[in-house]
Amino acid sequence: MIQTEPKADILDPRVLEDVAAGGLRITGEQALRLYHEMPLQELGAWADARSRELHGEHIRTYVIDRNINYTDICISACKFCAFFKAPEEEGGYLLSHDELARKIEETLELGGTQILLQGGLHPDKPLEFYEEMLRFIKGFGIHIHGFSPPEVCHFTKLSGLPVAEVLSRLRAAGLDSIPGGGAEILCDRVRSETAPRKCSADEWIEVMREAHHQGMRTTATMMFGHIETMAERFEHLDRVRRLQDETSGFTAFIPWPFQPANTVLSHLPAATAVEYLRMLALSRIFLDNVPNIQASWVTQGGKIAQLALFFGANDFGSTMIEENVVAAAGVGFRLSEREIRQLVGEAGFEPRQRTMDYTLVPERL
Numbered sequence: 001m002i003q004t005e006p007k008a009d010i011l012d013p014r015v016l017e018d019v020a021a022g023g024l025r026i027t028g029e030q031a032l033r034l035y036h037e038m039p040l041q042e043l044g045a046w047a048d049a050r051s052r053e054l055h056g057e058h059i060r061t062y063v064i065d066r067n068i069n070y071t072d073i074c075i076s077a078c079k080f081c082a083f084f085k086a087p088e089e090e091g092g093y094l095l096s097h098d099e100l101a102r103k104i105e106e107t108l109e110l111g112g113t114q115i116l117l118q119g120g121l122h123p124d125k126p127l128e129f130y131e132e133m134l135r136f137i138k139g140f141g142i143h144i145h146g147f148s149p150p151e152v153c154h155f156t157k158l159s160g161l162p163v164a165e166v167l168s169r170l171r172a173a174g175l176d177s178i179p180g181g182g183a184e185i186l187c188d189r190v191r192s193e194t195a196p197r198k199c200s201a202d203e204w205i206e207v208m209r210e211a212h213h214q215g216m217r218t219t220a221t222m223m224f225g226h227i228e229t230m231a232e233r234f235e236h237l238d239r240v241r242r243l244q245d246e247t248s249g250f251t252a253f254i255p256w257p258f259q260p261a262n263t264v265l266s267h268l269p270a271a272t273a274v275e276y277l278r279m280l281a282l283s284r285i286f287l288d289n290v291p292n293i294q295a296s297w298v299t300q301g302g303k304i305a306q307l308a309l310f311f312g313a314n315d316f317g318s319t320m321i322e323e324n325v326v327a328a329a330g331v332g333f334r335l336s337e338r339e340i341r342q343l344v345g346e347a348g349f350e351p352r353q354r355t356m357d358y359t360l361v362p363e364r365l
């Protein structure tokens with residue numbers, strides 16, 4: 001990919017035409033200039049042009065899955081998290097196989113294709129516990145998108161095994177792909193202030209690199225709008241883009257704004273819809289090598305997510321039959337598959353169900 005001349009005027013429509021066509025790559029400094037100086041609608045139009053260049057005019061996708069959080073017990077105590085229970089606190093849970101089975105059966109009945117399996121960093125369960133959980137879930141024949149890099153790093157610390165071995169054992173037990181959670185902002189200044197016990201930015205990247213080398217596809221996320229600077233947001237995007245240049249293992253990128261309620265950082269203001277749409281559009285323009293960008297209706301609601309389809313998103317994300325983490329921060333948006341299809345359809349696109357790797361699922365409705 002050709003890097004734009006760092007001195008090229010990124011506000012010049014001729015330069016942006018090349019960027020939208022996929023011929024030029026923008027720098028972090030140029031992204032900052034676009035963020036601060038370009039009117040929202042114009043920025044959205046360029047991101048939309050890039051999205052239509054990659055995905056055409058017709059189909060916009062979504063996935064049916066269930067977010068199963070196998071435990072809320074966690075040693076990390078991240079300042080932005082309203083979901084976890086410290087190990088010494090009352091009321092934490094760890095799901096039994098019976099509870100897992102009921103959730104998976106419900107997901108399959110609703111046409112679900114995958115389980116998003118994530119949990120807190122439990123203080124003492126051995127790797128065998130997670131292998132057993134994977135083998136049990138795999139018995140239902142469903143795709144397992146599970147264990148984000150902080151969990152994998154936690155397993156390496158508890159087991160004393162290297163990342164490669166932990167991943168290959170999880171994979172052998174049934175893990176299919178890895179969600180990009182726990183990335184927040186891939187910058188150690190931000191991580192050490194908000195989540196000092198969680199994996200570092202380098203460790204997050206290393207888990208993803210190894211997963212890609214072992215043939216697993218993964219996603220990447222960014223949770224923005226807390227203590228990070230704008231430059232740190234583009235440092236994050238740059239790390240994702242550089243790893244993608246190396247491995248092509250990311251299927252999608254999902255940016256979403258921090259939800260402050262019920263967290264240690266509850267004094268911070270929540271990002272506005274305008275800020276969300278700006279960041280989404282810039283993610284599409286900056287990440288020229290990540291094919292899919294997801295809207296976040298879970299944090300923004302259906303109407304803003306519908307608008308996101310004109311600001312660079314080509315995917316509505318998941319139906320989230322169950323969602324606990326954002327809900328714990330007091331955000332209660334719910335959408336059924338029918339409502340998602342209606343929102344996508346009313347925006348002028350054909351809604352299509354997909355799998356984790358964006359293969360279209362034959363129509364059921």
Ligand code: SF4
Pocket residue numbers: 074075076077078081082083084119120121150195198
């Ligand atoms: S974000 Fe994850 S790792 Fe951090 S406290 Fe919450 S459950 Fe634990």
